[in-house]
Amino acid sequence: MVYFVVDKKIKFLLVLLGITFGVSFLLSEFATFADSDKDSIMDSIDNCPLNVNSDQADFDFDGVGDECDTNDDNDMVSDYLDQFDTDPLDWSDFDFDGVGSNKDTDDDNDGILDVDDSTPLLSSEILTIKYLQDIDTCAYMGDSTSRLVCYSQFFGKLVKSEKNNLDALELSIALSKIGTVDDCHFISHEIGHVAYDETRDVTKSLQGMDGTMCRGGYFHGVLASYFHNIGKSEASFPNSYQTICDDLIGSSNYQDCIHGLGHGFVHYFGDDLNSSLESCDDLSFYQDILCVKGVMMQYTDNAFTRDGISKNVISNLCNAKQLEKNDYVECSMSTGTTLAFFTNHDFEKGKELCNLIEEPDTRNYCIEGLRLEIQDSEKYEDDPLTKENREKFQPQFIKGTKTIDIRSPAVVSNFEFIPEIGMISFSIDKPQYVILYIPKEFVASKMLVTVNGQIPGQLESQNNVLDKDIAMIKFVPDEPGLVLISPFS
Structure with missing residues (x-):
């Protein structure tokens, strides 16, 4: 029988080698059963190991699941742009009629079939x-x-x-x-x-x-x-x-x-x-x-x-003590408006940032500005206003430096201000709301508003708008015609 004497250092190395081998074996076994996305599909056989896809859908059979495949139909156009990402024959629909350009016989929806149209595609598609x-x-x-x-x-x-x-x-x-x-x-x-x-x-x-x-x-x-x-x-x-x-x-x-x-x-x-x-x-x-x-x-x-966007930056943008009240409110609301753009118009993400603001009023104005911006954005995408229905700002200049501001989708014409009797007259071309902002020096404490001699049903007024020497008159006429605004006792 032959005996071997093992040096203590060598013995230590052999023990360490055995431990390392054991750890490596355990890690490899763990990797085999790992499920990173917790979708009950082991990473070793999951076609999207980091994205939950228990159905393992793979439309183009390229070994990459649809949940993580950036081009599901392998048509050379990524899913980010592909409006038909499971149809390899179509990817674009720039008239947004639900029919892909390859099948659409009138791609620009101008009423002229593509075969007869000298410019069949919209500029956006081109x-x-x-x-x-x-x-x-x-x-x-x-x-x-x-x-x-x-x-x-x-x-x-x-x-x-x-x-x-x-x-x-x-x-x-x-x-x-x-x-x-x-x-x-x-x-x-x-x-x-x-x-x-x-x-x-x-x-x-x-x-x-x-x-x-x-x-x-x-x-x-x-x-x-x-x-x-x-x-x-x-x-x-x-x-x-x-x-x-x-x-x-x-x-x-x-x-x-x-x-x-x-x-x-x-x-x-x-x-x-x-x-x-x-x-x-x-x-x-x-x-x-x-x-x-x-x-x-x-x-x-x-x-x-x-x-950057941090608690310190966002909390110190709008100072109520340094700004006039209206400017402070607008600053706070604009903070929310701007955050909408920085958060991909995601209300919850934007609200989370608004909540970093310590001052309650500023925080609430921020959230309101965020909400309005997202609301306006969605409204624009779903139902854009035509030029005819969009509000027009039509200032009327008086005495060189003073101005009567008029807002209305209707067109204002033949405007006249008679200072001797304090009367304002003008014509409107359609029965749409009219809002006037008038310097207080041009109006009496009570004013009579008529359209074609009739008092409009929807009429309201306000003095000292935004704490300024400005009166506001708003009305909705029943018909187009001549508007008269005059002192009333």
Whole structure:
């Protein structure tokens, strides 16, 4: 019999080797039975080990389950863009009639069959096909902020190369309906930025555009770029800013232009919020309201983009002690509006961020602004307003510096103010609501409102609107015709 003497160090190594082998064996056995997504399918045989898919559906039989397959039908178009992701013969439906372009005999829904149509495809579909790879790259990004930045850069390049800004807006609307763009409003800002940089002319950039598209974001972008370039060149603040939108008075685009001024002021004055607000205050009453909304949207967006979204940042954006009451309320609500864009219009995620705000009123205003933005976004996608039904802002200038602001979907004409008797008269072309904001010096304590000699059934008035020397009169006429507003004793 032969005996071997084993050195203590060697013996230790042999024991360690045995333990390591045992641990490795146990780990391999554990891996065999692991179920990362807890769907009762072991990872070793799960075609989507990180996504719950107990049915193991795999439409294209490529070994990757539908839950984690980015192209279920293997048609070279990712599911992010594919509106028919289980039909390899169709992927697009840009007229949104439920029929894929391959089967649709009238792709643009213009009533002319494709075989007889010289331009059978909508511009949004043409551009998507042309820039499919770029769009797909952005759509693939999981983080909403990264995706938004990617799309902003893409649309900026698109405006430069295609030269048709309406087509770019149509594409952004289509992608938002598909769901690859959170909301085209922010994207349209970038389209407006680049459009102005290409023309360096506000009027030319806005000419022929439609403010109903993407809720006026294009207009906001044009004005923002205009003031940004002035500030960048270190030129003085333009005294003509109060009239820069005048060519649009009476159209539904005028409000978007005035709102865009607010965005532009922040681009010019930067962190000097008071200077932006003071510039808005020099406008008429309702112009001021629209302008301040633009200021606060741009101000909050700048803050979150620059500093990130944290409890400290979000709690100190809007200071009730440093801002006038109305400006503070608008700042707080705009915080919620902006958070909607940073959270992919997800109310619960946005509300979670609003709840970081310590001050109760600010927190509640934030949640309300978030709710309204998501509501407006959904309403726009489901039932966009036509130009005819969209409210028009139609200011009437009195004595050079005073203004009577009128809001209505109806067109106001033949306006006249007779100061000697304090009477206002004008005509409206259809029975739609009318709202007037009148400087208190132009109205008596009691005013009689008639339309074609009849007092409208729906009539209300208010003094000192938003604690300012402004009276508000609102009515809904039964028919179009002549409106008279006169003192009544």
